[in-house]
Amino acid sequence: MSQSAETRNLRRRPPWPLAVLGALGAAVFLLPLAGLAKRTPWRDLPELISSDVVLAALRISLLTSLGATTISLLLGVPLAWLLARVDFPGRTLLRAVVTLPMVLPPVVGGAALLFAFGRRGLVGEPLNDATGFLLPFSIWGVILANTFVAMPFLIITVEGALRGIDRSYEHAAATLGASRLTVFRRVTLPMIGPSLRAGAVLAWARALGEFGATVTFAGNLSGRTQTLPLSVFVALESDRDTAVAISVVLVAVSLIVLVIMRDRWWTRT
Amino acid sequence: MNVPSGLIANIIVRRGDAFTLDIDLTIEAGTTTALLGPNGSGKSTAVDALSGILPVDAGRIEMAGRLLDDPVADVYVPPESRRIGVVFQRYLLFDHLDVTDNIAFGPAATGASRRSARAMAGHWIEVLGLSDLAHRAPHRLSGGEAQRVALARALATKPDALLLDEPLAALDVVTRSELRRTLADHLVDFRGPRLLITHDPTDAFLLADQIHIIESGRITQSGTPDDIRRRPATPYVAALAGLNFLTGTNTGGTVALDLYPHTLRSADTHTNGPVIVTIHPNAIALHTDEPHGSPRNTWQTSIAVIEPLGDITRITLDAPAPLSVDITPGAVTAMALEPGSPIWASIKATEIQLDSA
Numbered sequence: 161m162s163q164s165a166e167t168r169n170l171r172r173r174p175p176w177p178l179a180v181l182g183a184l185g186a187a188v189f190l191l192p193l194a195g196l197a198k199r200t201p202w203r204d205l206p207e208l209i210s211s212d213v214v215l216a217a218l219r220i221s222l223l224t225s226l227g228a229t230t231i232s233l234l235l236g237v238p239l240a241w242l243l244a245r246v247d248f249p250g251r252t253l254l255r256a257v258v259t260l261p262m263v264l265p266p267v268v269g270g271a272a273l274l275f276a277f278g279r280r281g282l283v284g285e286p287l288n289d290a291t292g293f294l295l296p297f298s299i300w301g302v303i304l305a306n307t308f309v310a311m312p313f314l315i316i317t318v319e320g321a322l323r324g325i326d327r328s329y330e331h332a333a334a335t336l337g338a339s340r341l342t343v344f345r346r347v348t349l350p351m352i353g354p355s356l357r358a359g360a361v362l363a364w365a366r367a368l369g370e371f372g373a374t375v376t377f378a379g380n381l382s383g384r385t386q387t388l389p390l391s392v393f394v395a396l397e398s399d400r401d402t403a404v405a406i407s408v409v410l411v412a413v414s415l416i417v418l419v420i421m422r423d424r425w426w427t428r429t
Numbered sequence: 430m431n432v433p434s435g436l437i438a439n440i441i442v443r444r445g446d447a448f449t450l451d452i453d454l455t456i457e458a459g460t461t462t463a464l465l466g467p468n469g470s471g472k473s474t475a476v477d478a479l480s481g482i483l484p485v486d487a488g489r490i491e492m493a494g495r496l497l498d499d500p501v502a503d504v505y506v507p508p509e510s511r512r513i514g515v516v517f518q519r520y521l522l523f524d525h526l527d528v529t530d531n532i533a534f535g536p537a538a539t540g541a542s543r544r545s546a547r548a549m550a551g552h553w554i555e556v557l558g559l560s561d562l563a564h565r566a567p568h569r570l571s572g573g574e575a576q577r578v579a580l581a582r583a584l585a586t587k588p589d590a591l592l593l594d595e596p597l598a599a600l601d602v603v604t605r606s607e608l609r610r611t612l613a614d615h616l617v618d619f620r621g622p623r624l625l626i627t628h629d630p631t632d633a634f635l636l637a638d639q640i641h642i643i644e645s646g647r648i649t650q651s652g653t654p655d656d657i658r659r660r661p662a663t664p665y666v667a668a669l670a671g672l673n674f675l676t677g678t679n680t681g682g683t684v685a686l687d688l689y690p691h692t693l694r695s696a697d698t699h700t701n702g703p704v705i706v707t708i709h710p711n712a713i714a715l716h717t718d719e720p721h722g723s724p725r726n727t728w729q730t731s732i733a734v735i736e737p738l739g740d741i742t743r744i745t746l747d748a749p750a751p752l753s754v755d756i757t758p759g760a761v762t763a764m765a766l767e768p769g770s771p772i773w774a775s776i777k778a779t780e781i782q783l784d785s786a
Contacts, residue, residue: 331482332521334508336586338538343509346538350525 193411200408201401208405216383217391218409224299224387225367228306229314232363236314237356241344243315244322255319261373262312269308270376277304277377301378302385306367313366317359321352361421365414434458436590436622439488440478442471450474450646451488456590456622456639458493463625463637467665471646472626476594479624480515481508493589493621509538514588518595520575522567528578529554529563535586553581557611573604577611590621597632603699606784612636630669631707634658635784642666667738671710671753679704679783691749694725695781703786710743710755712780716773717764724775732770735761746774 174182201208208214242248243255261269277284277295288294295301325348333347334340349356371389378385380394388410395403436456443449450471456462466472477483479490481497484505490498492513497506522531532550537543554563557577567575576596583591596612597605613636616623627633633640634654642650642657642665650662658674661667677686682698684706693706714720720727734745742761744754754774766772 328517328519328521329523331480331508332515332517333523333534333538334482335480335511335513335515336535336538336582337509337512338534339509342538346534347523350523353525 196407199404205405208402209409214406217386217388221388224302224306225364227303228310228367229360229364231307232311232314233360236311237318240315240318244319258315259312261309266309266372267376270373273377296377297379302374305373305377306370309370309373310363310367314359314363317355321355325351434493436492438490440475440485441487442474442478443486448646452648456624458621460638461616461623461625461636462639463633464641464643465627465633466643467628470643476592476626480513481511512589514583514586515592516579516583516596518598520579522575524567527564527566532582532585549585553585557581572600573608576608591619591623593625595626606700610785630672664739671743671755673708673752675706677704677706689750693781694778695783696779697783700783700785704783705786707782710753712776713754714775719773720775725778727775729773732766732768732772
């Protein structure tokens with residue numbers, strides 16, 4: 161019955177220029193979804209998305225995007241900590257390099273990965289000589305490509321959080337005898353928890369939608385390296401209905417995750 | 430000369446060209462020293478240097494014969510290895526841990542098993558009377574409760590020395606006097622050197638054995654509380670020393686003074702029994718005619734002493750109670766005050782601070 165002052169204030173009518181422009185901004189996102197929904201063969205949808213090719217692509221997509229998220233957490237959080245907390249030469253440059261994949265065309269990223277990890281690559285050649293292991297055109301290659309484009313989102317989010325938290329709590333923990341690693345585990349990580357989860361979700365979402373670096377570095381081998389976005393691209397050429405169906409699956413999965421995450425984590429401050 | 434179990438520090442920290450902290454401290458084990466000074470005098474920098482958060486630029490810190498910081502000898506012991514417990518003004522409790530786990534944090538971080546760390550926490554929870562709050566989240570504690578938890582958390586690490594950085598500054602008046610009593614009780618039990626950082630002379634006068642006055646990064650006067658009060662060396666100390674300290678007995682807000690035939694009304698109805706009464710010299714107003722306003726304490730007296738102290742003039746009132754009052758030299762002229770002038774004095778009940786004696 162009685163609403164908070166803030167709620168009632170939010171219900172006031174907005175000024176019309178902001179409302180109109182804001183609504184146009186929303187249309188940029190809503191119209192493509194509407195187009196997709198209109199084109200979707202809803203009746204045949206279950207059959208279309210349960211074909212072997214689609215299920216294999218779904219499996220590879222989930223496996224590789226979750227794998228990339230895990231690696232991003234494992235390596236990205238320590239890297240974010242180094243960038244935020246340690247003053248070393250070249251830090252500014254490293255920070256720029258780390259965020260480069262966010263602005264680089266993914267195809268360029270994929271090509272760079274080939275030159276580093278390909279059969280004749282900087283690291284790939286000695287690795288192949290020593291172990292016979294080849295990253296490109298394997299599921300590991302997909303995970304590496306996903307990690308390359310997704311980890312920057314996690315690093316940026318976590319580094320920002322590390323810079324934003326009140327260092328006094330870390331100092332207090334140190335006066336209690338906690339080593340820097342203990343402080344990190346028991347004070348810093350819990351304090352940046354919400355940002356950590358938000359960063360992980362962003363990275364996961366980016367990995368799930370990854371296309372360019374993957375196709376360049378890992379190819380488009382059905383059942384081995386073909387992810388959902390790649391299968392959409394292939395299906396667009398031959399089988400429009402399947403392409404639309406996969407797109408709907410991608411939209412649905414992403415939307416569900418984003419809505420849930422937003423409610424549970426991002427609104428917590 | 431060397432005090433093996435004490436804290437000996439010469440702290441020099443430069444903050445650009447504008448500010449240099451340069452102080453010497455020697456605190457013997459089992460005694461409390463107060464570093465008393467205004468905001469911006471360098472007190473927090475001193476805490477940071479002693480606790481190891483900030484290495485000194487020059488000087489030397491030594492605790493119980495162990496060198497902690499000395500740029501010349503290239504020694505810098507980081508905070509986690511100093512064994513100096515700190516109680517912070519803002520408590521800095523970890524909000525993702527409950528009261529017990531906050532107190533167990535230190536023992537657990539220094540290698541105790543989870544069970545024995547919690548057992549140690551249980552001991553301090555009992556000592557500080559926190560049993561009802563053992564599983565509460567820090568953000569649901571009152572200021573006084575949070576500061577007791579912070580004290581327990583610092584003591585649970587069994588530190589060699591204890592730093593109290595403005596431990597009472599964030600609390601309201603009533604809680605402050607309650608917690609001051611808690612501190613007084615537990616400081617006595619702590620065997621190592623104790624350093625109290627404060628801007629509140631009441632804290633320093635009531636809790637410390639030795640007081641160092643710090644102004645603009647330097648110690649301007651050192652001595653026992655009595656020395657400082659009797660012989661103020663700088664205008665800042667003089668202003669502090671003008672604080673009126675009286676003893677009396679409080680009964681629900683009515684305070685009968687011990688040494689003078691006078692009764693004061695205080696807003697503090699909680700601190701009953703024998704009390705120390707603190708009245709700031711700025712809190713007393715003087716009037717040539719009988720005032721009719723909100724202050725609950727008004728009485729007629731006369732001027733005993735007029736003492737010019739630069740920007741302020743200190744008036745000492747005559748019977749019934751020789752209170753110090755600070756007013757501007759302009760007011761002295763405007764009211765044509767001189768020794769013997771009859772005068773009305775008034776104090777708001779909220780300005781009369783009580784602490785259990």
